Amino acid sequence: VRLLEDRAQELRERHAIAFRITGIASRRLGWIADPNGIPRSEAISPAGAIPETRNSKHETDVRSWLADARADVLFEATALNVENGQPAVDHIRAALEHGAHAITANKGPVVHAYPELRDLAAARGKRFLFESTVMDGVPIFSLFDQLPAIRLNGFHGILNSTTNVILSEMENGLSFYAALKKAQEIGVAEADATHDIDGWDAAAKTAALITVLMLSSPHDLPVRLDQIDRQGIRGLSAEAVRAAKQEGKPYKLVCRARRVSSSGNSAFLASVRPEQIPLTDPMAHVTGTSSIVSFDTDIFPGLVITEENPGLYATAYGMLADFVRAVTASS
């Protein structure tokens, strides 16, 4: 909401986009809808600031809420559910069926329901967009929209900030738990950082990239999360991390994917695990909250995108950019 407000003038003047917020839903607030617009003070205040007079329906569901809000666009930002992508999949399906564009920062729906949601969006003439799911809001998926008739053979990179911050801080002398605490303090890690530490977040990002960018043929087999050879950083001692750094081959939690069959259908080998990276590899220099991905394509054998020290709005920006894409393409 803050970024939308901050860019409201530019959206209006350069993209002819005006908007109002007609619905907010969260565990604390319940389902709030007002087609006339919810004032700024309510949209960005904590739960207690919502006046009693506001028609907050705690017992409604996403479909009624979308209808009450007369939503044209849904911003979905629930947390990752690695099992089945819910409830985000239901939220997005409901939005598209309601006739709204669906924008999510949650990898779950991409990993668990991409073909269905993509086809549903196409059938309704709406967009299903998810640029914030990988590398904050850096336009990775949109970049490949600009790479027609290219073949992506594989990729590798560092895509989880929490573990990268923890490894960097361990190199600097902190224990695993002190490093985790620091990652939580700077707002990178959740209170429950299990998904990050055990490699689930990185595996979901890897699966999302494979699913969207590499499964070109309907005959390609879909990628399931449990097919990704996944190992987190829990087994790394601070001593091992510091020794690796001193040796000039620092540990990084590396995501890798590679196409293994190129005749007809494709299959994939994919892994997420700690690797010691030589200093000649750009990944070795990516520390803290920075991230990197290197794409191997038949035209560009090494097309590398690095996001250094993302700012406060980096993830929100991906949703803002998706918003602009959705409403300008369909107008």
Place this chain on the structure above:
Amino acid sequence: VRLLEDRAQELRERHAIAFRITGIASRRLGWIADPNGIPRSEAISPAGAIPETRNSKHETDVRSWLADARADVLFEATALNVENGQPAVDHIRAALEHGAHAITANKGPVVHAYPELRDLAAARGKRFLFESTVMDGVPIFSLFDQLPAIRLNGFHGILNSTTNVILSEMENGLSFYAALKKAQEIGVAEADATHDIDGWDAAAKTAALITVLMLSSPHDLPVRLDQIDRQGIRGLSAEAVRAAKQEGKPYKLVCRARRVSSSGNSAFLASVRPEQIPLTDPMAHVTGTSSIVSFDTDIFPGLVITEENPGLYATAYGMLADFVRAVTASS
């Protein structure tokens, strides 16, 4: 032509694009046009293979040629003219006025005539595209089409392959002239490499990026090539290059641009010159034919694109991608 043929099936099946080559023009061949299509054997053979029966008009001009060819798309690939961008500017103007999309790999028209050609294209409902002008065909300009409501404050990078190959080879022990010869042998440097060695090519790329990506307001002052503080690599001895490398601060020919006034109009400080780069900077690791650019935006303070060891088709691919953009957006 080879890349177009190589991707013809994918263009047809995925993008519903069919094409035929109806005109070829070069200094050696003159102006060849045939609206029924020029056979492959003529399109990619050397000059001597053009049969005498072919109606090759050596005395015609670009406008008659476009009309004779009934061109829908022009691929313009003349060499850089740093003085005024000619004859490429005339070729592109003629194509747009004829009603064809204009695609160029030549920086001259962007540096010398961008506002005019952009507005002319818009007025005719055609596209003026130039993705191949910077970093081969890596979609740098298209990336910023995917970054709405963002502010680019500056950038720096290594954008000239010839000088980067020469510096890398000098580090490996070659003399300046032996290194230049090697760059020419691998097809990176032209027979006359003056534009590369003296920084003109890098300066033109810098000016093109500023012009297209940073001059957002009509009140912004245009950037002229002679406003870029330009110094090539001619003054660097092999000894100095090797000493810098051993010192851990290798020389690179670095392009830099920065917005200096942010209230109302913008002005720019821009330079192209050899700099000693510390190993902590990703630029220090970009050697040979690889290139890199780091963008400083208000959302992403360091968004870095690296092209490692581009393949044979990397520049041609930019024109192919522009072709797809042009004909799919307008259909």
